[in-house]
Amino acid sequence: MAESNVSPGAAREPRHGVRIASIWFVLSVIADLLIWFVWGPHFPPGNMTSSAASQQLDFKVLAVVAAPVMMLIYVFFLYALVVWRQRDGDEEDGPGELPGAARAQKVWVSVTLMLVLGLFGFGTYQLVVPAGAGAGEGANPVWKPGGGKPLQIQVIGQQWLFTYRYPSYGGFETRQLVLPDNQPVQFDVTSLDVIHSFWAIQLGVKADAVPSVNNVAYTIPRRTGTFTVRCAELCGIWHGAMYNYGRIVPVAAFQSWAQRTEAQSAALTKILPPFSLSYSPNEISDLAKVYTDGGLTGAGGQYYGSSFPAQP
Amino acid sequence: MSIKEEPVLPQQPGGVDPTGPLVQRAWWKRPAIHTALLGAIVGYLIGRLIGDAVTSGVARVANSNENDIALVLGYLFATLGWLGGLGVFNDIVRQALGRPTRGTETYATPGVARYFRYTLDHKVIGVQYLVAMIAYFCTAGLFAMAIRTELLSPTTHVFGPGTYIEIVGEHGTMMMMLMTSVVLGPFGNYLVPLMIGSKRTAFPRLSALSFWLTPAAFIILLSAILWSGFPTGWTGYAPLSNQATQGMDAYLVAFGLMGISMILAGINMLVTIICYRAPGMGWRRLPIFVWSMLATAFLMVLAAPVLVGGMYLTLTDRTIQTAFFVPDLGGSPFLYENLFWFFGHPEVYILALPGFGIVSEIIPVFCRRPLFGYKTAAAGMIGVSLLSFFVWQHHLFDSGIDPNARPLFMLTTELISVPTGFIYLVALGTFWRAKIRLTVPMLFAIGMYFNFLIGGISGVFLSDVAADTTAHGTFFVLAHFHYTIMGGLIFAFMAGIYYWLPKIMGIKLNERLGKIQFWTMFIFFNSTFLPMFAIGAMGQPRRVFEYAHRLQTLNDWVSISAFLLGGSILIFVVNFLWSTVVVREPEVGNPWQSRGLEWQISSPPPAENFARVPLILSAPYEYGVKDASPVADLDPPPDVLAGAVASMPAPRS
Structure with a gap:
């Protein structure tokens, strides 16, 4: 926005644009440095897995881009409120049309468009390369992780708990979620009743559990530790209580855990519905009778059909 | 084109013979509330x-x-x-x-009784909407207070989980469904005819009907409490909705009725703006608020039918046992999600655009400068409304629906920030070397720009699939849309009330109370919703009644701020009632020295709005422009009018 040839008084008009730009530049650089080096490493969801780390990178990059944009607007508004306030007794109107308006608009549109296209390119790369970024990719994922065949784990949502099946270990079913370190994991998420969302917070994995649908998400654990699983889609009155904890353990510990659990739950596995990528709720409610009669319960227990929600 | 006869005649309501006999019955025999x-x-x-x-x-x-x-x-x-x-x-x-x-x-019945009748005057409808919307907003706000009370403690409960979900559903649905008309209803109906120089709206009956459907929808939605509420929140996802008890029916009928109300209000607004502009009111002179109403009305007419369809299908699933959303019988829960968000995302802009319109209308008046980039602002609003039909799947990034289309929806979602950014471009250009008058409406307008920026920027985070994987379904999203809707729309709505109430009622709102309200509302709004970004990022999903112990401090901070925010709304209600009922300090003229056409007539406007159809002479924002002509000739001689229409002057840009 030009400062010249406006009116005879314009010569005394200070160079507002330069002042605003200087304040903005200094504050933006400070903000961006703080975000990248100080605050950014603590951004959610941490770096426990490959997908979590890639999401954290996205948060960092977006914040570094967003901070100067926000600074520009806020610095401008503050400057305007301080410098361009109406003075007491001044009832005059401000200046009418000023030159440079067309150029300012062109610059604005080009800059915002470039920022947006840049973010789009970055976002797409971050979706495709880290194998779907930990998000649910539907039944036939196209973006898969490298590094060997992933360990398949089925996540079954039902009101109001998650159960997990390990098809590579005889399809046993458990309420504990245990993952091996440094090995790609494939979550096959489905539901028996309503829509849930499997959100393993520190893993950076979120996939909706939809009845009759298989929804796949990938991640690669990078270090051992515990994480929280919460349901992230409203699924009825105990939605808030639908959570459990999982852990990432070294590969050897995982294998011994899996083999032990497989042996322990062999009797139960026999009467469970055979492993499948989705289950019919009606079929399961029939099977539930078997469990009660035999004095056995499914790992999660309390299977029921969609028309008979348990009312706690 | 030329007007041969008196242009007053076609502006009477359709099919009415104004000279016909009029038998007045006793008041209790006449149809009313x-x-x-x-x-x-x-x-x-x-x-x-x-x-x-x-x-x-x-x-x-x-x-x-x-x-x-x-x-x-x-x-x-x-x-x-x-x-x-x-x-x-x-x-x-x-x-x-x-x-x-x-x-x-x-x-044209005079007196207070007309506000309780099926009245066709757009000004009466506007006031009906205004009072009703404030009432709905406060009711839904009370539910929010209840939510925050429950969230004071992670484990000690005020409500049972069933009651809590019921309250969350009522709060969300009431806000999202009824607040769609919070600006188009009151200010759209009241002001658009005044701003475009018309004596009436195009379809007064549709307009009145659209209003009278809102109390029905409100009461039916509230009645869900009698049937122990609905467990689905405002989104009403199947199959949870199929499983729910009778309260779900109340949600479905109420939301469907409100959808119909939106369609009716939208059609009326569209046709009014397109067909009822006074001579000289070319598209380049249309007030920017009217542009925002036009864009909003387009969205309402095109998006709301999908909502009505979704509600209807769910109703038949629940009553006559169809299976649109039952997977075992060939239906799909994905279908409902698509239907809902195909409406739901344009709805977000039904809620945002009127806010843009109000602030863009107000800032030139208090900056005493022409609106910067008028054409860009109008184009931005149209651009937002067009793009909003192509982004709905960003609500479903993790759902498994068509996952390979996500880059496309990421692009469209991020693109929408370009026309939205125009609103800021316009503000920056208008504030440049302005003479800013910090009146109460101006404070609220600046507050809107401040808040909406946080809402908009956090929206860019959510449009990024990877970042959204963590943020989706958490308090991060909750904070984001409260920043855009409450921080954007409701702040703009408040600006509109303080700005236009002198016009609508001829009464001035108390300025001191107004400033107290602004500062309390602004501070406690930010203190309520800013920490929610952190709460969400640290792992608290939406709509939970139990949360991690480590988040209690933040949640308590938010709850206390929320109560104080509720207190600031209470200040508004007190100010509104005190100023309009008790004190009634008259404000007849043009207190803001506005060039807006609506301010060129007396306050409140006469029954007919304009004695004669005005002739629009120049654009409404030419503050500080040398030799700017007055905005309109309110009493043009008939021959001048005819000539002016015949050779419509090319309006200045």
Whole structure:
């Protein structure tokens, strides 16, 4: 926005644009440095897995881009409120049309468009390369992780708990979620009743559990530790209580855990519905009778059909 | 094109003979809110009776005493009875029978009673909407207070989980469904004819009907509490909605009715803006607020039918056992998600655009400068409304629906920030070397720019699939859309009230209380919702009644701020009632020295708005422009008018 040839008084008009730009530049650089080096490493969801780390990178990059944009607007508004306030007794109107308006608009549109296209390119790369970024990719994922065949784990949502099946270990079913370190994991998420969302917070994995649908998400654990699983889609009155904890353990510990659990739950596995990528709720409610009669319960227990929600 | 005869005639309501005989009946015999209530009760009983008769022993859900068919019929007949009691169908029936209609009776009755009738005057409808919207907003706000009370502690509970979900659903649905009309209803109906130089809106009956559907929707939605609420929140996802008890029917009928109300209000607004502009009111002189109403009305007309469809399909799933959303029987829960968000995302802009319109309308007045980039602002609004139909799947990034299309939806979602950014470009350019007058409306407008920026920027985070994987379904999203809707729309709505109430009622709102309200509302709004970004990022999903212990401090901070925010709304209500009922300090002139056409006539405006159709001479924002002509000639001689129309001057940009 030009400062010249406006009116005879314009010569005394200070160079507002330069002042605003200087304040903005200094504050933006400070903000961006703080975000990248100080605050950014603590951004959610941490770096426990490959997908979590890639999401954290996205948060960092977006914040570094967003901070100067926000600074520009806020610095401008503050400057305007301080410098361009109406003075007491001044009832005059401000200046009418000023030159440079067309150029300012062109610059604005080009800059915002470039920022947006840049973010789009970055976002797409971050979706495709880290194998779907930990998000649910539907039944036939196209973006898969490298590094060997992933360990398949089925996540079954039902009101109001998650159960997990390990098809590579005889399809046993458990309420504990245990993952091996440094090995790609494939979550096959489905539901028996309503829509849930499997959100393993520190893993950076979120996939909706939809009845009759298989929804796949990938991640690669990078270090051992515990994480929280919460349901992230409203699924009825105990939605808030639908959570459990999982852990990432070294590969050897995982294998011994899996083999032990497989042996322990062999009797139960026999009467469970055979492993499948989705289950019919009606079929399961029939099977539930078997469990009660035999004095056995499914790992999660309390299977029921969609028309008979348990009312706690 | 030239006007040969007096242009007043076609502006009378359709089919009415203004000279016809008018028999005044006693007040209690005339259709009004009391007959409407009676009609609603009678209708409800009839509906229940029919429902119980046709479905006895057939459709009752096993092991419960519920009969969804009877309840739905009860609601529908109650709505018909409510409208019939208001006299909505009287003129239609009279016209069908070839008898003279009584439209004028409902068009120009004086006195307070007209606010409780099916009145066709757009100014009465605007005031009805204004008061009703404030009431709805406060009711839904009380539910928010209840939510924050429950979240004071992670483990000690005020409500049971069922009651909590019920409250969350009522708060969300009431806000998202009724606040769609919070600006288009009051300010759109009241001001658009005044701003474009018209004596009326195009379809007063549709407009009045759109208003009178809102109390019906409100009461039906509230009645869900009688049937222990609905567990789905405002989104109403299947199959949870199929599993839910009778409260779900209340949600479905209410949301469907509100969808119809939106369509009617939108059609009226569209046709009014396109066809009822005064001579000289070219597209380049249209006030920016009217542009925002045009864009909003387009969205309402095109998006709301999808909502009505979704609600209808869910209703049939629940009552006559269709299976649109039942996977085992060939349906799909994905279908509902798509239908809902195909409406739901444009709806977000139905809520945002009017806010843009209000602030863009107000800042030139208090900056005493022309609106910067007028064409860009209008193009931005149209651009936002077009793009908003192509982004809905960003609500479903993790759902597994068409996952390979996500880059496309990421692109469209991020692109929408370009036309949205125009709103800021316009503000920056207008503030440049302005003479800013910090009145109460201006404070609220600046507050809107401050808040909406945080809402908009956090939206870019959510459009990024990877970042959204963590943020989706958490308090991060919750903070984001409260920043855009409450921080954007409601702040703009407040700006609009303080700016236009002197016009609407001829009464000035107390400025000191207004400033106190602004500062408390602004501070506690930010103190409520800013920490929610952190709460969400640290792992708290939405709509939970239990959360991690480590988040208690933040949640308590938010809750206390929320109560104080509620207090600031209370200050507004007190100010509103105190100023309009008790003090009534008159404000007849043009207190803001605005160039807006609506300010060129007396306050409150006369029944006919303009004695003659005005001739628009220049754009409304030419503050500080040398030799700017007055905005309109309010009393053009007929021959000048005809000549002006014949050779419509090319308006200055």
